[in-house]
Amino acid sequence: MHRFLVLLLLPTALLWGGCDLLEPEPFASEIVVESYQIEGQPLAEVRLSRSVDIDTRFVFEEQAVRGAEVRVARLDASDAVAEEVSYVEARPGVYRPAPETPPTVLPLTAYRLRVSVPETGETLSARTLVPGAFELRSVSADTITFRDRRAQLTLTQSTYPERQAVYLFSTEALDVDEANLTPFYRNIFENDGTLDDLRIANSGLLNEANFDVADDGLTTIDLPWLGIAFYGLNRIFVSAVDDNYFDFIRSQDAQQGGPGFSPGEIPNVIDHVEGGTGLFASLAQIEADLEIRCNDAVDPQCPPAP
Numbered sequence: 001m002h003r004f005l006v007l008l009l010l011p012t013a014l015l016w017g018g019c020d021l022l023e024p025e026p027f028a029s030e031i032v033v034e035s036y037q038i039e040g041q042p043l044a045e046v047r048l049s050r051s052v053d054i055d056t057r058f059v060f061e062e063q064a065v066r067g068a069e070v071r072v073a074r075l076d077a078s079d080a081v082a083e084e085v086s087y088v089e090a091r092p093g094v095y096r097p098a099p100e101t102p103p104t105v106l107p108l109t110a111y112r113l114r115v116s117v118p119e120t121g122e123t124l125s126a127r128t129l130v131p132g133a134f135e136l137r138s139v140s141a142d143t144i145t146f147r148d149r150r151a152q153l154t155l156t157q158s159t160y161p162e163r164q165a166v167y168l169f170s171t172e173a174l175d176v177d178e179a180n181l182t183p184f185y186r187n188i189f190e191n192d193g194t195l196d197d198l199r200i201a202n203s204g205l206l207n208e209a210n211f212d213v214a215d216d217g218l219t220t221i222d223l224p225w226l227g228i229a230f231y232g233l234n235r236i237f238v239s240a241v242d243d244n245y246f247d248f249i250r251s252q253d254a255q256q257g258g259p260g261f262s263p264g265e266i267p268n269v270i271d272h273v274e275g276g277t278g279l280f281a282s283l284a285q286i287e288a289d290l291e292i293r294c295n296d297a298v299d300p301q302c303p304p305a306p
Contacts, residue, residue: 035281
């Protein structure tokens, strides 16, 4: 299962709480949930840990929540439980569906997570509504020379109740090597970073107004070169996100100094989790593989041809 979106969120989630000019509240550790249900794929794992204070280094294995009872229910149109799946602890803090063949996540369908920890008496719950499915219709080319011409993806449109669809554009490098770094990311690596930090590149949140929509409803997306960290084979993802993910990212951006806020006015991150914090989210997603060749006209440090 594709899990790279997880890398965007933790351990930064451990620093949640917003900024106050008033005296801060004493730190209280909470259960942190992390789970991404992807339309058309089996029910995904659920990760449970505990938040730590800002002076403590977070290590998931050390903060894993053990022995929890975890269930995910698919809800019908009246919010009644249509199907419920129990989870088992596969490794410390990581819970997977108990059935060998878990149910498939359905589009425009609500799912509810419930967690209880018998040892402490804590409970946690969250709910997500899965975005509508969409399809990749075409890619302009499967091999593109860096900054020579843009790759374009043509998609059908996702839907979401009462708002425009909101997308996240991501690339995952499959040929991770220092010699394959593109110029911008080569500079980051040389100054501060690791190759694994750069393996995933992500856009901000984009709504339909950012794309060209044809009369037939098909959407055309240009691949931004800033999203390419490595030459070679890259896996391109376009994800339509639910409200939980949308609210988390836009409020997290404000935490990091978004426009319009002075430091004392920065709002808390919006997480939609009762009894804890974190993110129980859902996505509809398409992917395509694209080979990026170096362009010696713009990069004098092109890696040797294979």
